[in-house]
Amino acid sequence: MPLLKNGKPVDDVWAFVEDGNELSPGGCFTVSLSRFLSEHDMLLGRNEAVGVRLEPADDPALLAEHLDRLHLIEVAFPKYTDGRGYSIANLLRRRLGYAGELRAVGQVLRDQLNFMVRTGFDAVVLNGDDAEEAYRDATAYFSEVYQASADERETVFQKRHKKKTSQKVA
Numbered sequence: 001m002p003l004l005k006n007g008k009p010v011d012d013v014w015a016f017v018e019d020g021n022e023l024s025p026g027g028c029f030t031v032s033l034s035r036f037l038s039e040h041d042m043l044l045g046r047n048e049a050v051g052v053r054l055e056p057a058d059d060p061a062l063l064a065e066h067l068d069r070l071h072l073i074e075v076a077f078p079k080y081t082d083g084r085g086y087s088i089a090n091l092l093r094r095r096l097g098y099a100g101e102l103r104a105v106g107q108v109l110r111d112q113l114n115f116m117v118r119t120g121f122d123a124v125v126l127n128g129d130d131a132e133e134a135y136r137d138a139t140a141y142f143s144e145v146y147q148a149s150a151d152e153r154e155t156v157f158q159k160r161h162k163k164k165t166s167q168k169v170a
Contacts, residue, residue, distance in 0.1 A: 017028070031050075054075050071101065077108055085104065089116070108124050
């Protein structure tokens, strides 16, 4: 499955290491939140790129003091009907100020891409040969937005307020 970062295909150099498995001597890897919390000194001390995979029930706030040292946070979507990953992304970007790569993994569907980007995901693992085209189409489909989100696009309500304010001044 292709990895798209900001809509462009890139090589995936990251590997998820299951709990209980040994880490390779080098390379980029992600681990579960529980493993990271119990081994963070050792993991961060390896002088390698470290990432964490968050499951839907995980609390991203537990990573707050380590966010500046994490290169990647993967957010798992085990079922396409589970939307908790959007809330996790929004919390990481807007409240906690995470600036590293935020990647959606698992059951990522094309019709979810626009909202994934809006909530702060900059990378997705997407099935299909036409993943780049699907990403481009999904993120360009809506010209206006109603909700404020991590992408900080101006909402319809903000635009209306600006227009009314500028009309009163004139």
